Amino acid sequence: xxxxxxxxxxxxxxxxxxxxxxxxxxxxxxxxxxxxxxxxxxxxxxxxxxxxxxxxxxxxxxxxxxxxxxxxxxxxxxxxxxxxxxxxxxxxxxxxxxxxxxxxxxxxxxxxxxxxxxxxxxxxxxxxxxxxxxxxxxxxxxxxxxxxxxxxxxxxxxxxxxxxxxxxxxxxxxxxxxxxxxxxxxxxxxxxxxxxxxxxxxxxxxxxxxxxxxxxxxxxxxxxxxxxxxxxxxxxxxxxxxxxxxxxxxxxxxxxxx
Amino acid sequence: xxxxxxxxxxxxxxxxxxxxxxxxxxxxxxxxxxxxxxxxxxxxxxxxxxxxxxxxxxxxxxxxxxxxxxxxxxxxxxxxxxxxxxxxxxxxxxxxxxxxxxxxxxxxxxxxxxxxxxxxxxxxxxxxxxxxxxxxxxxxxxxxxxxxxxxxxxxxxxxxxxxxxxxxxxxxxxxxxxxxxxxxxxxxxxxxxxxxxxxxxxxxxxxxxxxxxxxxxxxxxxxxxxxxxxxxxxxxxxxxxxxxxxxxxxxxxxxxxxxxxxxxxxxxxxxxxxxxxxxxxxxxxxxxxxxxxxxxxxxxxxxxxxxxxxxxxxxxxxxxxxxxxxxxxxxxxxxxxxxxxxxxxxxxxxxxxxxxxxxxxxxxxxxxxx
Numbered sequence: 001x002x003x004x005x006x007x008x009x010x011x012x013x014x015x016x017x018x019x020x021x022x023x024x025x026x027x028x029x030x031x032x033x034x035x036x037x038x039x040x041x042x043x044x045x046x047x048x049x050x051x052x053x054x055x056x057x058x059x060x061x062x063x064x065x066x067x068x069x070x071x072x073x074x075x076x077x078x079x080x081x082x083x084x085x086x087x088x089x090x091x092x093x094x095x096x097x098x099x100x101x102x103x104x105x106x107x108x109x110x111x112x113x114x115x116x117x118x119x120x121x122x123x124x125x126x127x128x129x130x131x132x133x134x135x136x137x138x139x140x141x142x143x144x145x146x147x148x149x150x151x152x153x154x155x156x157x158x159x160x161x162x163x164x165x166x167x168x169x170x171x172x173x174x175x176x177x178x179x180x181x182x183x184x185x186x187x188x189x190x191x192x193x194x195x196x197x198x199x200x201x202x203x204x205x206x207x208x209x210x211x212x213x214x215x216x217x218x219x220x221x222x223x224x225x226x227x228x229x230x231x232x233x234x235x236x237x238x239x240x241x242x243x244x245x246x247x248x249x250x251x252x253x254x255x256x257x258x
Numbered sequence: 259x260x261x262x263x264x265x266x267x268x269x270x271x272x273x274x275x276x277x278x279x280x281x282x283x284x285x286x287x288x289x290x291x292x293x294x295x296x297x298x299x300x301x302x303x304x305x306x307x308x309x310x311x312x313x314x315x316x317x318x319x320x321x322x323x324x325x326x327x328x329x330x331x332x333x334x335x336x337x338x339x340x341x342x343x344x345x346x347x348x349x350x351x352x353x354x355x356x357x358x359x360x361x362x363x364x365x366x367x368x369x370x371x372x373x374x375x376x377x378x379x380x381x382x383x384x385x386x387x388x389x390x391x392x393x394x395x396x397x398x399x400x401x402x403x404x405x406x407x408x409x410x411x412x413x414x415x416x417x418x419x420x421x422x423x424x425x426x427x428x429x430x431x432x433x434x435x436x437x438x439x440x441x442x443x444x445x446x447x448x449x450x451x452x453x454x455x456x457x458x459x460x461x462x463x464x465x466x467x468x469x470x471x472x473x474x475x476x477x478x479x480x481x482x483x484x485x486x487x488x489x490x491x492x493x494x495x496x497x498x499x500x501x502x503x504x505x506x507x508x509x510x511x512x513x514x515x516x517x518x519x520x521x522x523x524x525x526x527x528x529x530x531x532x533x534x535x536x537x538x539x540x541x542x543x544x545x546x547x548x549x550x551x552x553x554x555x556x557x558x559x560x561x562x563x564x565x566x567x568x569x570x571x572x573x574x575x576x577x578x579x580x581x582x583x584x585x586x587x588x589x590x591x592x593x594x595x596x597x598x599x600x601x602x603x604x605x606x607x608x609x610x611x612x613x614x615x616x617x618x619x620x621x622x623x624x625x626x627x628x
Contacts, residue, residue, distance in 0.1 A: 067615065080618045080619040080622060081615070082615075082619040118622065119623075
């Protein structure tokens, strides 16, 4: 049996996946980056090998992806997270035509063809608006965890809006809304609406098809997925482990390229 | 082979000061874009072109809004930091609102340095356009005569036209070599050569260009994949061209105001109305010029097809003329199955990681599409 690995060294977390020649996932691992992206990537790789009961020499090829992909020097090849997420999601949800990937520090929308072929893509600008970082900062302002913010948002009673999409000004606005006596749930929903609107605008740049999937850490946020579904008018397919889709795609590309 | 050009870009101000001392010629600071440098040369002066720098902004924000493009803001920063002390007068064109405002800021901040404004008309009548350009150049020449203390003569103009024609031909030869043999030099080397012409006296620059063009022209042709055309105003910050080389995207041609749009139409042929009109409006379509007879969309489509290339829109943040055209051009090229993407930069950016991801993703996309 031949084995292939994909390592996604993102801005906040490192993800590793090992697959066999039948595209079967033998193991995956997700861990925080900390201060050394190479060490985190290597550690995630070693952990996934342990889980799969493999040694390094068993792995025929490794593809790295994510912002620190070039720092992971163990890789046979580097691919962008755009190609890797597209490939990964195409195996889990064949037929998906639009993929939204919202990670820690960027967000992307992809228009997909057959077998995860990227036909077009759009990325957010360099600021944190429309990314997981935006939600993280806002959750901190509300003294909530990321899951807590999602749960709170789903129990909102009154519609509020954040006028600013800027993370810095948005945080000030959240503090201001708290001081005006608005509930945490209503403010949390306003935060979710704000980021969702940015993501929809991004996705419209490549065109939104009927078969939409979402990957990246923010796909775990149920409130965000619900708001996005409401805005685009279609259900969104979310993998069981949306964070590992990039690493999975990288492993699949490693197999194809071999 | 390219070190002299790299050095000219690294040490532009010191170089200009050195040349001024050596030749005793007045230096005219030329702001982007479309003022004929030929008339400056004809008056015995030396044109130095400013298109912004990568320096951090601090003092210029006192005088310009944060939503002005960083081309104009960093030009002002240079001037406020004394990096234009060697300039005797400035020539501005009215290619965009930001630059028009910058001219007024310069008038107020540097009253001892004449500011000459060359108004580019936004009118549909070609006859009126030509008359207007003639009036503008005559007035500009009079003002430049006062600055330089020299008379504008037919003989001086004739010599200047010949020199700039030679320079222009060499640059066009360089572009031809790259189209034919994109692997002959890197993107960084190519645009370093072109940019160096902004700071060197035309005769010096022409002398440097000749041997380089000859050497590059004799190199073996190697076909390359992953071919792109860049479109926009100017490829700044220049450091970003290294990302193309690092990723393996080959720029085979461009549609830049400081590049093909400027050089492809040839040098100025004379100061009559028709020659001026051809100098300003005779090139490829430009977002800063009003010319209803031209369609940049189909121009880029033809260019992409003939070069078997994708298109990358190099957008400088808050550049309104380009921002207005970008969505329409992007849609048109996509409808015609040309891979196209865009990125937005500020000149003082130091990290290009996000843009590198876009460029690499675009390369991966082209590999499966072309």
